[in-house]
Amino acid sequence: MPGSGQSDDRRLGFKASQEVVVVAISVVLFLVFSATLNNFLSQGNIIAILKNVSILGTLAVGMGFVVVGRGIDLTMVAVMVVGVAFSIWISTWGIDFTLAVICGAILVAAIGLFTGVMVAIAEVPPIFATLAIASSVYGSGRIVFASDVLYAPPDIAWLKFVGNGSVLGIPMSVVIFGAVAALMGLFLRKTRFGRLVYATGDNPNAARTTGLPTRPIIVTQYVISALIAFTAGIIMTGLVTGIDTRLYNSSLIYDVLLVVVLGGIGLSGGQGGVRNVIAGTILVGILTNGMTILNFSYTSQNLIKSVILLGALAIDAIINPRDEQTSQSGDI
Amino acid sequence: MKIFKKCLLAGMAALALLGVAQVASAQETDQVGRAAYLDGVKGKKVIFVPISQGMDLNQAWVMVWQRHAARYGFTLEVRDPNGDTNAGIRAMQGAIAEKPDLIIVQNPDVQTYARLLKQAQAAGIKVLQVNMQSATQTDSYVGNDWIEMGRLEMGELAKHCTGPNAVSHKVVWLAGVQTGAANIYMRTGIDEVLKANPELQLVSDQPADYISEKARQITETVLQQHPDLCGIMGIWDNAEVGAGAAVAAAGKQDQVTIVTNGAGAATGCESIKNGLLDVIFNFNAPIQGEIAAQQISELLQHPDRKAGSEKTIFFGPITRVDKTNATGRNCWKPEDIK
Numbered sequence: 001m002p003g004s005g006q007s008d009d010r011r012l013g014f015k016a017s018q019e020v021v022v023v024a025i026s027v028v029l030f031l032v033f034s035a036t037l038n039n040f041l042s043q044g045n046i047i048a049i050l051k052n053v054s055i056l057g058t059l060a061v062g063m064g065f066v067v068v069g070r071g072i073d074l075t076m077v078a079v080m081v082v083g084v085a086f087s088i089w090i091s092t093w094g095i096d097f098t099l100a101v102i103c104g105a106i107l108v109a110a111i112g113l114f115t116g117v118m119v120a121i122a123e124v125p126p127i128f129a130t131l132a133i134a135s136s137v138y139g140s141g142r143i144v145f146a147s148d149v150l151y152a153p154p155d156i157a158w159l160k161f162v163g164n165g166s167v168l169g170i171p172m173s174v175v176i177f178g179a180v181a182a183l184m185g186l187f188l189r190k191t192r193f194g195r196l197v198y199a200t201g202d203n204p205n206a207a208r209t210t211g212l213p214t215r216p217i218i219v220t221q222y223v224i225s226a227l228i229a230f231t232a233g234i235i236m237t238g239l240v241t242g243i244d245t246r247l248y249n250s251s252l253i254y255d256v257l258l259v260v261v262l263g264g265i266g267l268s269g270g271q272g273g274v275r276n277v278i279a280g281t282i283l284v285g286i287l288t289n290g291m292t293i294l295n296f297s298y299t300s301q302n303l304i305k306s307v308i309l310l311g312a313l314a315i316d317a318i319i320n321p322r323d324e325q326t327s328q329s330g331d332i
Numbered sequence: 333m334k335i336f337k338k339c340l341l342a343g344m345a346a347l348a349l350l351g352v353a354q355v356a357s358a359q360e361t362d363q364v365g366r367a368a369y370l371d372g373v374k375g376k377k378v379i380f381v382p383i384s385q386g387m388d389l390n391q392a393w394v395m396v397w398q399r400h401a402a403r404y405g406f407t408l409e410v411r412d413p414n415g416d417t418n419a420g421i422r423a424m425q426g427a428i429a430e431k432p433d434l435i436i437v438q439n440p441d442v443q444t445y446a447r448l449l450k451q452a453q454a455a456g457i458k459v460l461q462v463n464m465q466s467a468t469q470t471d472s473y474v475g476n477d478w479i480e481m482g483r484l485e486m487g488e489l490a491k492h493c494t495g496p497n498a499v500s501h502k503v504v505w506l507a508g509v510q511t512g513a514a515n516i517y518m519r520t521g522i523d524e525v526l527k528a529n530p531e532l533q534l535v536s537d538q539p540a541d542y543i544s545e546k547a548r549q550i551t552e553t554v555l556q557q558h559p560d561l562c563g564i565m566g567i568w569d570n571a572e573v574g575a576g577a578a579v580a581a582a583g584k585q586d587q588v589t590i591v592t593n594g595a596g597a598a599t600g601c602e603s604i605k606n607g608l609l610d611v612i613f614n615f616n617a618p619i620q621g622e623i624a625a626q627q628i629s630e631l632l633q634h635p636d637r638k639a640g641s642e643k644t645i646f647f648g649p650i651t652r653v654d655k656t657n658a659t660g661r662n663c664w665k666p667e668d669i670k
Contacts, residue, residue: 037557
């Protein structure tokens with residue numbers, strides 16, 4: 001069963017996978033920035049890097065989980081902003097905020113369930129299903145909530161802890177990201193369900209013919225990714241006291257996808273894992289942090305980012321050329 | 333003599349009666365010019381193409397304009413592209429094709445609609461730009477004096493971050509969208525203040541895209557690099573709460589002054605009270621909306637005047653709001669405007 005999390009064309013000896021390429025680039029950048037920038041290597045800055053990618057990373061863990069199963073979830077940002085905005089909105093009716101968050105989580109899970117059903121049972125290709133659902137989810141939210149920016153009630157102790165608290169000096173946002181990543185890693189590697197996700201992603205038809213419950217597996221994936229998106233939204237609300245639904249219009253969902261693909265989870269499914277997501281997230285984190293410190297202009301930041309990301313993909317293409325098997329499995 | 337007295341009385345009575353009659357007829361007399369005004373604006377068609385109606389300032393404007401339109405019988409349609417520039421271009425093209433009497437536009441940047449605005453004027457449609465200008469000047473602009481806004485905000489930081497008692501001379505400019513009118517003109521004002529105060533040191537100049545989480549990330553990174561940072565200035569209160577959150581997380585609320593501008597919504601005042609922001613230069617969107625409403629009436633009343641033949645500019649009010657005056661009309665709620 002091709003469930004090792006690695007593609008099967010890795011042959012004798014050491015072969016630099018895309019993940020290794022990305023880690024190597026991260027290390028090089030880290031060394032260059034450490035040598036050239038003051039305070040880059042300080043404990044505070046390292047924590048700042050992690051904190052600044054915690055939301056991106058959390059979303060990417062959810063996205064990675066779906067992509068491993070040969071899906072894609074473009075609803076994540078819409079679900080994140082609308083789910084949290086819904087919780088804040090109903091809390092303005094006088095409902096306890098914690099209860100409102102639970103209601104938001106239920107709503108989000110229901111959206112995930114619907115997406116999963118559309119993909120697994122109605123068999124709409126995931127890229128189209130999730131693109132359309134993202135738009136309808138955001139659109140509905142946009143009609144219901146008058147404002148783009150919704151502020152959480154100011155005196156919720158646990159939400160303040162999520163934003164400002166820390167455990168052993170590590171900010172809660174990073175702890176939550178770490179916990180989500182660790183749980184997902186264990187889930188994918190150690191549980192039977194996790195292995196089934198790889199099997200479904202690697203070859204859905206074979207998985208189904210063998211008798212695996214592929215449809216329930218796919219539906220569960222979208223429910224979980226929606227709940228992870230909601231978690232990322234809660235982290236954001238804790239950090240900046242509110243949620244900005246206009247994030248749906250930003251490039252965030254592509255950044256999430258980029259982190260996943262960059263880290264080495266192929267869009268053709270069945271490969272990679274949480275480690276790849278973390279590698280991609282950290283590269284983006286180091287790059288953004290260094291360029292912010294260097295005070296590069298917006299345009300040059302985007303340019304440098306794209307060149308490095310393109311470079312990583314190109315190096316991978318050279319080291320791991322496509323063979324018959326990989327090209328047959330196809331990308332999206 | 334008696335006859336004369338009687339005559340006088342009779343005359344006075346007659347006059348009094350006449351007077352009453354005149355008052356009565358005066359009650360039916362129209363206010364001077366009102367009929368022409370009503371005639372001028374009634375049944376006219378106005379289309380508004382905003383950046384996004386999800387923003388507090390837009391909601392305030394449209395509430396004011398809808399009330400004005402309902403009272404005087406013209407129609408106002410809002411074609412909301414919801415932050416999507418391509419949708420905005422389509423909305424503008426559609427609006428021009430419909431040949432309304434007036435198009436109101438809030439430009440996402442100075443270039444995107446520049447040609448479309450010329451087309452609209454060439455087609456004889458008057459154009460009122462609100463708060464965000466295009467490179468093309470049209471009949472009217474109602475909104476902020478953005479250069480003054482930049483001067484005010486950086487001037488506020490100059491007060492705190494120059495002189496012997498300043499914690500440092502390091503300041504940060506958290507921009508919005510770099511091609512937007514607000515950004516471009518504020519930068520001019522900022523540069524003037526920086527030139528006048530050479531000791532001020534602009535250590536970071538990054539766009540936060542009007543998104544609070546981005547503002548937070550930039551601020552957090554900059555604070556690591558410059559722990560003695562003195563001030564931050566931004567472009568929209570709803571985004572700079574992110575900068576405030578990063579400063580609060582670092583425990584530097586007493587050290588770092590955060591200045592921004594905003595529509596004057598109550599949420600901004602809350603952020604001041606929560607200690608996330610120090611000063612908001614409040615451009616009071618409802619008042620801005622009222623000024624624009626009068627400009628709408630003015631443009632509708634003169635259908636014979638060629639579009640683009642006269643160009644007017646109205647700069648709205650700017651009030652400095654801090655902890656001491658974050659109350660009352662400086663903190664409006666949508667329900668207050670209705």
